Amino acid sequence: MRIIEDDRDYREFIKIIRDRSEDFGIDVLEDSKIIIEHVKKSGDFAVELYTNRYDRFQNNTFKVSQETIEEYAGKTERSFLDALSKSIERIRHFHEKQVERSWKFKDALGVELGQIIRPLERVGVYVPGGKAAYPSSVLMNVIPAQIAGVKEIALCVPFPDGQVNPYVMAAVKAVGVTEVYAIGGAQAIAAMAYGTQTIKKVDKIVGPGNAYVAAAKKMVFGTVDIDIIAGPSEILIAADETAEAAFIAADLLSQAEHDENASSILVTTSRELVGKVQAELTERIEKLSRKEIVQHSLENYGAIIMAADTTEMFDRVNEIAPEHLEIMTKAPERDVELVKNAGAVFLGKWSAEPLGDYSAGPNHVLPTNGTARFFSPLGVYDFIKRTSLINFTEAGFKDIASAVEAMAGYEGLDAHAESVAVRKRALGEI
Ligand SMILES: NC(=O)c1ccc[n+]([C@@H]2O[C@H](COP(=O)([O-])OP(=O)(O)OC[C@H]3O[C@@H](n4cnc5c(N)ncnc54)[C@H](O)[C@@H]3O)[C@@H](O)[C@H]2O)c1
Ligand SMILES: N[C@H](CO)Cc1c[nH]c[nH+]1
Ligand SMILES: [Zn+2]
Structure with a gap:
């Protein structure tokens, strides 16, 4: 992992990590466009062609039967199903807190x-x-939709x-899709x-996938809504001299193993910690089954960034805006106040990032590549829509009628003004 000591190297590194997942490549874009147009025109026929x-894979239907779901789910171990239930329970509990209710208020004129x-x-x-x-x-994708009250959930898996994968089918069965x-x-x-002859069109598509x-x-955004496009995984650990090097190294590796383009970063004020983390990384990488992926991601998109003090440490954090941020400092609960941009924040040495990937409760679909500046984690709020409610009384109408007429006049929109005037005349006001 490179060590970054000065601002020039830091700026160069930021450019490298930003560039790693912004471009799909012309071939992917062209091929995806052709496939979309073909499916739009020919429906099932095109879907079957590209699936083949x-x-x-060729079958007389691509709709998966309940028996097939059961058959695959039946291949999974009891220990997996127990872990799944525990995760489901906690994810449901967390997401239930996100439920938004309709609201209304009445003003003094009864509006x-x-x-x-x-x-x-x-x-x-x-x-x-x-x-x-x-x-x-x-x-993570199905539970918030169910809690929001989405009636129909269609799930595609190649x-x-x-x-x-039987474990995927066991999860599908466990959440009742x-x-x-x-x-x-x-x-x-x-x-x-x-939509095709077999699949009814949806209102929104969520879920990660490859470049295609x-x-x-x-x-297809605009025809339907989509969720955030989650790119390769990221972790940034902000740590001082009190942090445990073994925990830091283990957590950096946890995200590096996802993908060759994953990014694992340590920002620290402690030189002593750097040596210890490097030693832990060297020892631990050797034991990993996905060693090549990890090495590639650490070499290309990993870094240890030195910070002069806590202020500089969190300036870096906020600029990088990581998907996952772990704070391992003397006072993580105080330092979290300095965080402006991050997908999920894990405080203290017991809040290992993989807890959040599986069972803690919050969603693991998080904004990546700096988009935590403006995106939020996937949640119940992604599966609802809001409609404004306007219910005027006569007194309320009288109160704002002239203001509306004036505004319409200044915008040169006569018909708008007339919609108010016709009512004023009905009230005998003009
Ligand atoms: N951020 C997250 O939470 C998260 C979670 C899970 C997976 N992921 C990411 O999702 C991705 C999964 O990718 P995957 O490939 O394993 O599965 P995938 O299901 O996304 O892609 C497989 C499909 O890609 C299509 N495809 C493959 N080669 C093609 C080609 N040459 N032309 C046109 N279409 C082609 C095929 O139709 C195939 O069905 C990975 O990048 C992984 O990192 C992210
Ligand atoms: N860390 C991934 C999101 O960046 C999610 C995941 C799924 N399984 C394990 N991890
Ligand atoms: Zn993960």
């Missing part, structure tokens, strides 16, 4: 104003099924060579966005 081409909250009607969840298959991502399609890539996104999936999601 990229997943080498009622408010906001009506309604769930989205139908949502599509994409579950990746190529190289990385995460049952935890099924929970079956490469006709097979799917029954509408499942064995399709992936841009064809799955297009099928959910535009992400590019397709961006392209």
Whole structure:
């Protein structure tokens, strides 16, 4: 891992990590566009064609039967199902706190104003099924939608060579999703966005995926809503001399193993800690099954950044705006006040980032690549919409009628003004 001591190296590093996931590449963009257009025009026929081409899977239907879900789920161990239940319980509990209720108020003239909250009607969840298959991502995408009150959830997961990860199917069964399609890539996104003979179109598509999936999601945005595009995983640990090097190294490696493009960063005020963390990393990397991926990500997108003091440490944190931020300082509960931008913050040495990936409760779909400056974690609020409520009394109307007429006049919109004037005349005011 590079060590960054001065501002010039720091600026160069920021550019490197920002560039790593912003571009899909022209081939991916073109291919995704062609697939989307084809599915839009030819429906199931095109979905089957691309499923056959990229997943080498042909069937008389891509709708997954309940028996198939049960069959795969039945292959998983009791210990996995117990862990799954524990995670589901905690994720539900956390997300229930996010529920927003409709509200309204009445002013002195009896005018009622408010906001009506309604769930989205139908949502599509994409579950990746190529190289990385995460049952935890099924929970994180489905549970908030269910808590929001979404009635219909369609789930697409590719079956490469006709097979799917049994743990993913056990998670699907555990959360009670029954509408499942064995399709992936841009064809799955297009099928959910535009509908086909088999799949009814959805209102919103959520869930991570590879470059084809992400590019397709961006392209169908507007026809449907989409969630944040979560890029390669990131962790930033802000630590001082009191932190434990072994914990820091273990947590940096936890995100580095996700992806060659993952980014693991330590920002510290302690030189002594740097040596200890480096030694721990060297020893621990050797034992990892995904050693090559980890080495690639640490060499290219990893860094130890030296900070002069706590203020500089959190200036760096806020500029990088990491997906996951761990604070391992003398007073993490005080220092969290300095955090402006981060997807999720983990305080103190017992709040290991992987707790948040699986079972703590908060969502693990988080903004990456600096987008924590303006995006939030996936949550119940992503599956609702708000409608404004306006209910005027005669007295309330009289109170603002002239102001509205004047505004309409200044905007040159006669018909707007007349909508008020016709009522004023009915009241005998003109
Ligand atoms: N951020 C998160 O929370 C999170 C969680 C899980 C996975 N992920 C990410 O999701 C991604 C999963 O990718 P994956 O590939 O394993 O699964 P995937 O399901 O996203 O992609 C597989 C599909 O890609 C399509 N495809 C493959 N090659 C193609 C080609 N040449 N042309 C057109 N389409 C093609 C196929 O249709 C296939 O079904 C990884 O990058 C992983 O890091 C992120
Ligand atoms: N850390 C990932 C998001 O960056 C989520 C995940 C799933 N499984 C393990 N981890
Ligand atoms: Zn993870």
